[in-house]
Amino acid sequence: MDSIKKLAELFTKFPTVGKRTAGRFVYYLIKQPKEETDEFINVIQELKNRIKLCQFCFNPFETNENQVSANLCPICSDTRRDKNLLCIVEKEMDLEAIEKIKKFTGLYFILGGTVGTMKTEEINGLRLEELKQRVENKFSEIIVALNPTQEGKATSILIERALKEINYSGKITHLAKGIPAGGELEYADEETLESALSGRK
């Protein structure tokens, strides 16, 4: 396959990128000076070498020379965070959105997706087993912060079922209404997100 086609095909694997956008990306790169594309290649390589997945919450974090052996992200290793509070989110961008409002002081867990159907292979894509291992009744409250969509609701049921399996005895709360139904947490404005978090029940 020629390299234009090959690169375009790789770009279509990116979230939200369709064929047309992928093509534009390729022609954009062709027009760039070689130093620019070399820099681009280096940054991607560096990203893969320096970014680790947190062993607790699965949040990717950057390590520097002093902490190459770190296994926990800055949030999980921050002693000031409330270790009784766990917030379950679907993906990294949702964690970022909640973190940005600076109102949540507990820990996070990135579930890795939501399910549209109750098919086993879809359910297996979620980190439910990992969640059970992490919880072990160490938390007094677990906030299920998923999108107010059908998928979010179906996934909440699975989370509650998983927590029941390990006899979790703390509180389970959900974000308050406010994020438009069918809307996405990652795009909610800070004020809406803040009131959804503080009004959780």
Ligand SMILES: [Zn+2]
């Ligand atoms: Zn972490």
